[in-house]
Amino acid sequence: MISGAMLAEAWRAMGANRMRTALTMLGMVIGVAAVVLMMAIGQGAQDDVKASIATMGSNLFIVLSGSTTSGGVRMGGGAAPTLTVADGEAIAELPGITAVAPQHMGTAQLVYGPNNWSTTVFGTTPNYVDLRSWPLASGAPFTDSDVRSATRVALIGQTIVDNLFDSDNPVGKTIRIKQNPFVVVGVLASKGQSLDGRDQDDVVLVPWTTAQRKLFGTPFPGAVRSLMVQAASTEMMPKLQDSMTELLRQRHHLRPDADLDFSVRNLTAVASSMAETTRVMSLLLGAIASVSLLVGGIGIMNIMLVSVTERTREIGIRIAIGAKPREIRQQFLLEAIIMSCAGCLIGVLVGVGCAMLTHAMSQASVVITGSSIVLAFVVAAVVGIFFGFYPANKAAKMEPISALHYE
Amino acid sequence: MPEPTALIRIERLCKQYETAAGPFPVLKEINLTVQTGEFAAVMGPSGSGKSTFMNIVGCLDRQTSGDYWLDGEDVRGLDVNQRADLRKRVIGFVFQGFNLLPRMNLTDNVALPLVYAGVPRHERERRAAEVLGRVGLGAYLKSHSNTISGGQQQRVAIARALVNQPRLILADEPTGNLDSRTSEEIMALFRELNGGGITILLVTHEPDIAAHARRLVRFLDGRIVHDGPVTHQEPP
Numbered sequence: 001m002i003s004g005a006m007l008a009e010a011w012r013a014m015g016a017n018r019m020r021t022a023l024t025m026l027g028m029v030i031g032v033a034a035v036v037l038m039m040a041i042g043q044g045a046q047d048d049v050k051a052s053i054a055t056m057g058s059n060l061f062i063v064l065s066g067s068t069t070s071g072g073v074r075m076g077g078g079a080a081p082t083l084t085v086a087d088g089e090a091i092a093e094l095p096g097i098t099a100v101a102p103q104h105m106g107t108a109q110l111v112y113g114p115n116n117w118s119t120t121v122f123g124t125t126p127n128y129v130d131l132r133s134w135p136l137a138s139g140a141p142f143t144d145s146d147v148r149s150a151t152r153v154a155l156i157g158q159t160i161v162d163n164l165f166d167s168d169n170p171v172g173k174t175i176r177i178k179q180n181p182f183v184v185v186g187v188l189a190s191k192g193q194s195l196d197g198r199d200q201d202d203v204v205l206v207p208w209t210t211a212q213r214k215l216f217g218t219p220f221p222g223a224v225r226s227l228m229v230q231a232a233s234t235e236m237m238p239k240l241q242d243s244m245t246e247l248l249r250q251r252h253h254l255r256p257d258a259d260l261d262f263s264v265r266n267l268t269a270v271a272s273s274m275a276e277t278t279r280v281m282s283l284l285l286g287a288i289a290s291v292s293l294l295v296g297g298i299g300i301m302n303i304m305l306v307s308v309t310e311r312t313r314e315i316g317i318r319i320a321i322g323a324k325p326r327e328i329r330q331q332f333l334l335e336a337i338i339m340s341c342a343g344c345l346i347g348v349l350v351g352v353g354c355a356m357l358t359h360a361m362s363q364a365s366v367v368i369t370g371s372s373i374v375l376a377f378v379v380a381a382v383v384g385i386f387f388g389f390y391p392a393n394k395a396a397k398m399e400p401i402s403a404l405h406y407e
Numbered sequence: 408m409p410e411p412t413a414l415i416r417i418e419r420l421c422k423q424y425e426t427a428a429g430p431f432p433v434l435k436e437i438n439l440t441v442q443t444g445e446f447a448a449v450m451g452p453s454g455s456g457k458s459t460f461m462n463i464v465g466c467l468d469r470q471t472s473g474d475y476w477l478d479g480e481d482v483r484g485l486d487v488n489q490r491a492d493l494r495k496r497v498i499g500f501v502f503q504g505f506n507l508l509p510r511m512n513l514t515d516n517v518a519l520p521l522v523y524a525g526v527p528r529h530e531r532e533r534r535a536a537e538v539l540g541r542v543g544l545g546a547y548l549k550s551h552s553n554t555i556s557g558g559q560q561q562r563v564a565i566a567r568a569l570v571n572q573p574r575l576i577l578a579d580e581p582t583g584n585l586d587s588r589t590s591e592e593i594m595a596l597f598r599e600l601n602g603g604g605i606t607i608l609l610v611t612h613e614p615d616i617a618a619h620a621r622r623l624v625r626f627l628d629g630r631i632v633h634d635g636p637v638t639h640q641e642p643p
Contacts, residue, residue: 005522016510317506320467321520321567322495324488400467404502 010335013307024303025343028383031293032347032376033354038289039372040355042282044365049278053271055191055200057132059237060268061229063091063244066261081220082261085208087251088227091244096236101128102224104208106216111176112164119160121177121204123211123224129155129188131230139171139186142207150209154182157201158190177204178215237266290379296343297383304336304391315395316403329396336388337381344380348373413476414575414606415441415464420473422459433459435629437473441608443574446601448617448637449610451626458579460626461610465498465577466490478574495524499568503580505560507552507567513539514548517567524571538566542596558589565596569605576600578609582616594619 014021065083085102092100104123109116122128126141142153154177161170170184191200212218229244231237241264248262308315315328355366422434433456441447451457462468463475466482475482478497485493499520507516517535526534536548542562544555552560561581568576578597582590590613598619601607611617618637625633 004528012510313506314508317502317508318519318523319491320465320494320500322491322523322571324491324523326488327523401462404467404506 006331006334007338009331010338013311013335014339020303021339024299025339025346027296027299028293028340028343028380029296029347029350031289031296032344032380033351034289034292035286035376035379036348036351036368036372037354037358037366038285039282039375040351040366040368041358041364042278042285043367043369043372045278046275046282047367048365049274052194053275054133056194056267056271057134057228057230058268059231059234060131061231061237061241061244062265062267063087063227063229063248064263064265065223065225066263081218081223082252083224083227083248084222085224086222087248088224088229090247090251091227091229094240094243094247096232096240097229098232099127099131099230101125101131101228102208103128103226103228104211104216104218104224106211108178108204108215110160110164110204112173115164115166117160117163119157119202119204121206121211121215123206123208123215124228125208128205128228131228134191135189137187137189138169139184142185142205147207147209150207150213152180152182152210152214153185153206155186155188155205156184157188157203159199159202160204161187177206180214182206234268234272237268241266293376293379293383297340297387300336300339300384301387301391304332304388305394307335308332308391308395311395312398312403312406315398316400316406319398319400320404325396328398329392332392332395333385333388336392337384340380340384340388341377344377347380348376351376413440414443414445414478415439415608416474416476417464418474420463420470420475422456422463422468422471433629434463434470437631439624439631439634441606443606444601444604445622446598446607446620447609447622447624448620449608449624449626450612450614450617455626456629457610457626461577461579461608464608465500466494491523495520495571497574499571499573499576501561501564501568501576501578501581503583505552505557505564505584507560507563509553510551512549512551513544513555513563513566516552516563517570520567520571534570535566538569539563541569542566556589557585558592561585561589561593562596565593565600569600573605575606575608578607580610580612582611582613587615590616 063083065081088100088102091097101124105120107118108121109118125147126143128134129136129141136155137158139155141155142151145151146153154175156164156170156175164170164175165173170187173184174181175184176182188201188203188205194200206215208224212221231240244264245260248264249260252261254260318328319325352368355368358364359366417437417439420434420437421432423430423432425431437460449457449461459468463470464477466477466485470483477493480493482490482493508519511519514532514535517539518531521531521534536545539545539548542565544559544562544566547555547559552563555563565576565581576597581597582593585593594616597607597609607620609616609620617623620637623633623635623637624631
């Protein structure tokens with residue numbers, strides 16, 4: 001049978017009962033629109049979480065020094081001078097560790113010209129920016145030699161730039177941190193909010209030696225509150241956590257039954273559990289939407305069965321004038337596929353429209369991926385074939401005599 | 408072995424239906440040969456087996472036993488697709504209820520067999536217009552079947568049967584739904600077609616209609632009880 005003629009036949013059959021065809025397609029439209037919309041919302045949520053995780057840096061541990069007690073007052077984690085930069089250097093020797101950066105932080109007042117601002121100052125090493133995958137917007141990071149000689153240089157975050165510098169280029173300017181003059185050597189690129197909502201750009205980085213000797217002072221030079229440690233891969237992290245703990249236990253000469261005077265935390269665990277949660281959520285959304293697609297498919301089967309029964313006599317005539325069972329089957333199958341694919345096309349448009357509306361009304365991230373549209377089309381075609389096949393086969397298997405005499 | 412000229416050759420053909428009360432024979436040992444160019448009327452009361460016989464001749468139903476050759480082909484050995492091809496090539500059907508498809512114009516209705524024969528569109532329309540002209544409906548090519556009279560609808564059905572240039576037309580009570588004047592016109596058309604060399608097998612209840620044929624086959628209780636030329640004087 002010529003396909004052009006077959007398409008014309010399908011068109012005529014669907015046009016004969018426009019209202020019914022439209023309602024049948026509506027089931028498909030709603031199903032596909034739901035799938036596209038839900039996948040867009042799910043993907044949007046996943047992308048949001050991924051972006052937040054990426055700003056933190058990947059495969060990170062944080063090692064905190066232990067607490068101390070001063071006159072009966074316990075000082076909390078990070079207060080005891082047990083963790084040293086030398087510990088960090090030893091950890092960096094472990095296989096599978098790619099970088100270690102100490103963090104010695106404090107709050108300080110910044111002044112530039114008429115402006116001033118209070119922020120957190122981190123004393124660290126140059127590789128801190130690599131570890132946090134934090135590119136520079138301009139300038140260059142301070143160097144290892146700056147760390148050795150405790151130079152007064154600083155990298156500043158975007159929030160500092162906004163609050164201290166009106167329109168000047170900050171690089172090369174001198175700011176005062178706790179009255180000490182520091183040369184701004186670079187500006188950090190903006191990272192935005194962290195997962196817990198802190199402004200990550202409200203920060204100043206200086207060499208840790210400078211922080212200890214010239215800004216905050218410390219009774220224990222070389223001791224830091226925390227170390228940031230990066231592993232080569234996520235898979236190695238549980239094992240590395242154990243070997244780091246063992247290494248520090250030896251270095252701190254702790255007896256086997258003694259409490260640890262430090263703690264090691266895996267930052268990735270939190271992030272990956274959040275990512276997993278959103279992934280499951282979007283899967284769930286997709287699954288619920290798929291049910292409506294299935295219902296749409298069953299609607300098509302229902303109408304095709306009615307159509308086959310209604311056109312029993314027509315089928316008989318067609319067989320009598322030479323149609324083969326295969327050609328009868330193809331004709332009904334084509335009708336089902338056209339309905340489901342047309343419904344799918346409209347459904348994709350409706351779904352994309354709804355996604356944009358959702359975005360406009362709630363500011364929620366929606367990401368319409370090509371793959372979700374392709375998936376919707378493939379599923380619609382499969383649904384059309386699957387649910388169209390039974391009615392089409394029923395038509396093809398009709399006995400010509402009984403079909404001709406059917407009233 | 409069948410003679411090459413016999414269009415239809417049927418030998419010891421039996422058909423029985425399986426019912427709850429056991430097998431029920433409808434056709435019992437039918438023998439019939441129809442040569443090319445004949446015009447035969449098949450008569451008989453309801454339940455005599457003539458409709459079943461026509462369905463088997465039209466390759467729409469299968470015999471229980473016996474042999475049937477159509478145009479030299481042993482129909483018993485053909486599968487459902489081969490029978491469809493044979494129908495398409497040799498037979499044109501005309502039904503009592505006209506059986507045109509609604510929502511299609513006359514040209515498309517008449518051209519439908521050609522769709523299944525794989526004929527291209529412009530050729531289909533040309534041939535449909537030609538046969539519609541032949542049955543006197545050349546002015547109604549784009550009309551719809553529900554806008555024309557019963558007699559005209561039957562002419563369209565005949566045109567549809569003719570469009571494949573069949574060698575045999577099977578007409579099942581073609582005048583059953585028509586008044587006597589229109590019936591005469593339709594029968595005149597059949598006679599004209601028969602004059603052009605097409606073999607016609609026609610089932611009817613009415614002696615007046617059968618009188619247009621040249622041969623009369625009478626069925627009773629699943630057997631052929633009479634087979635001979637139509638005599639116009641004596642009532643059949």
